[in-house]
Amino acid sequence: MHILLVEDDDSLAAGLQQALGREGFVVNHVASGRLALAAVAAEQPDIIVLDLGLPDMDGLDVLSQIRDKGVRSAVLVLTARGEIGDRIAGLDRGADDYLPKPFDMQELAARLRAFERRLSTAASSKICIGDVELDTAAHAVAVAGQPVEMPRREYMLLKTLMESAGKVLTREALEARLYSWGEEVSSNALEVHIHHLRKKLPDKLIKTVRGIGYTVSAT
Incomplete structure (x- = not known):
């Protein structure tokens, strides 16, 4: 946010x-x-x-x-x-x-x-999509019931995507939610975060919409 x-x-x-x-x-x-x-x-x-x-x-x-x-x-x-x-x-x-x-x-x-x-539109602090559960109050992520450690920006990126499940978020929109004004951002920083997230999450949870951005399914 x-x-x-x-x-x-x-x-x-x-x-x-x-x-x-x-x-x-x-x-x-x-x-x-x-x-x-x-x-x-x-x-x-x-x-x-x-x-x-x-x-x-x-x-x-x-x-x-x-x-x-x-x-x-x-x-x-x-x-x-x-x-x-x-x-x-x-x-x-x-x-x-x-x-x-x-x-x-x-x-x-x-x-x-x-x-x-x-x-x-989330009803509680816990957002669940498939086997992935993200608890915004505890700042915790679990996959199939097992806790998964994530650096702060990976967690923030996953939270942003899961909060907007079903919507395609552009690169610019995602970067605005990861970095404040004046922070230096390398050209491939977002792609690196996505790459690391995909290694920790179920296959195909995060989808690339070519030329636009990224999305996760709402189900």
């Missing part, structure tokens, strides 16, 4: 990027409302984590403009404003969830995983 973090506290943002990266999320960060609007206009993220206390404009105004433009990304408002009126205002303007500061990182990650399930 591609997350856009809108947070003006650089140290907090860096910590969130690192912690959520370990949870299997790709997080891109901007520090102002105007940069957030520009980033969303360029490429809609799956989830927006939005602080309300931004230096150039109120986060609620950013939220309103995002929704007025028809952006349907899930939005989690993350702010020090804890009054019930502020929470209601955020929800009324189109926020999907609200988490006041200070917060527990595990709770934030759990709420983001709930967004993931909603976006992928």
Whole structure:
């Protein structure tokens, strides 16, 4: 999942990027409302984590403009404003969830995983396709009941494909969910990850759609 973090506290943002990266999320960060609007206009993220206390404009105004433009990304408002009126205002303007500061990182990650399930139509944290079971809460993969060890990016790639089972995902879409802005990506990195995954998974689970990308069957 591609997350856009809108947070003006650089140290907090860096910590969130690192912690959520370990949870299997790709997080891109901007520090102002105007940069957030520009980033969303360029490429809609799956989830927006939005602080309300931004230096150039109120986060609620950013939220309103995002929704007025028809952006349907899930939005989690993350702010020090804890009054019930502020929470209601955020929800009324189109926020999907609200988490006041200070917060527990595990709770934030759990709420983001709930967004993931909603976006992928998965009913629980476990996604099963054939003999392959992926548990997004435990960050675990099993094949025919046996645990399979995977590096972080292989796990993220498999999770992305299984969450979108039945859909063909382009190379560009997959890379956007594996790498954040500014990360150096070699030209064959995605193919290398796919190659390693196929060695650990049942034959033909991951299919290549020539000239477009990759997919896994929904059954």
